[in-house]
Amino acid sequence: MKTILFNATGDEGFSGRLDAVLDLARAFDAHVTLLHAIPYEAAGAIDFHGAAFAAMVPFWRKEAEKLREKTLDDLSNEGVSWNWVEAAGPVALAMLRESSLHDLAVVSARDPNTVDGTPSFTAGELAVTADCPVLVLPDTCKRFDPTAPALIAWDGSAEASHALKAAVPLLHKAQTVYLVTVKEPARGKREPELPPVNGADYLSRHGISSEMIEAEAGEKGVCATLVEHAENRKAGLIVMGAYGRTRLTERIFGGATRTMLSDVRIPLLMTN
Structure with a gap:
């Protein structure tokens, strides 16, 4: 992993996330691209004639220059x-647009000017469309320890397999890797299409040992169970496939991706 794309925003948590990205860059001797986007659509959506947009452009540019300096x-x-x-x-x-020639995109778990508990639209869109995996950092993130334990959410899906493969560079750094399968009561005795041992075998061929864990979701739900296991094991990273169902279904009925993005407590690596 030699190129990292980082969303540079001027919110209160930016300095902490920057420190976390620098931790990653040093661990992999990687180059960091800091991208700052001026969100002109915020004015354009409410001002058909563009007057408010024109008035805001100098302000946005000034703020961008202050952040850059x-x-x-x-x-x-x-x-x-x-x-x-x-x-x-x-x-x-x-x-x-920038992700095509980067190995990792890093964004905040919360989009600016949104309320707590609202999943990041930016993170969700990139997890589905970007040409590289997306690392979602908690809003209060200060550092990133590549050697901390890592937890992989495994359900046997193609998305879980893609996420596991994308995470290999990070998993090489982790001191311990857990492959966690959470069983849902609604699925009954149905086994995943690809059992956990397949994921463990893949990792072992890359020189990564892992511990397979099977858990019951119960009333807490899959996401709460995953986070609980991650916190109990002091994990510094959760790896998860994004949007196992269609985006429309996810938006209407929720889903694990939306739930995880609504309350990111531990850095979350996602890809589709």
Whole structure:
């Protein structure tokens, strides 16, 4: 993993997330691209003639320049290769365009100006469309320890397999890897299409040993069970496939992806 794409925003948690990304960059000797998108669609959606948009552009540009200057100061003594990119438009679209030549995209668990508990639209869109895995950092993230234990959510699906493969560089750094299968009462005795041992065998061929764990969801649900196991094992990373069902079904009825993105407590690696 040699190229990391990071969404640079001016919210309160930005400095902590930047430190976490720098931890990753140093661990992999990677280059960091900091992308700052000016969200002009926020004004365009309510101002058909563009007057409010025109008035806001100077403000956005000034704020972008302040963030850039502060970030330059923060990076001056970090010893990490980096570059700064500015784009206009939705963050998800700007990140998507840049993701093609990056090994990892890093975003916050909360989009700016949204209430707590609202899943990140940016993270969800990138998990489905980006050409690289997406690492979603908690809003209060301060650091990232690549050597901390990692937990893989395994349900035997193609999405889980893709996420496991995408996580291999990070799993090589983890001191312990847990492959957790959560059984849902609604599924009865039906076994996953690919059993956990298949995932464990794949990892072993990459020189990664893992411990297989089977848990019952019960009334807590799959996501709460996964997070509980991760917290009990002091995991620093959860790996999970995104949107196992159609996006429309997920948006109407929820789903594990939406639930996990609604309350990210531990860094979450996702891909489709």
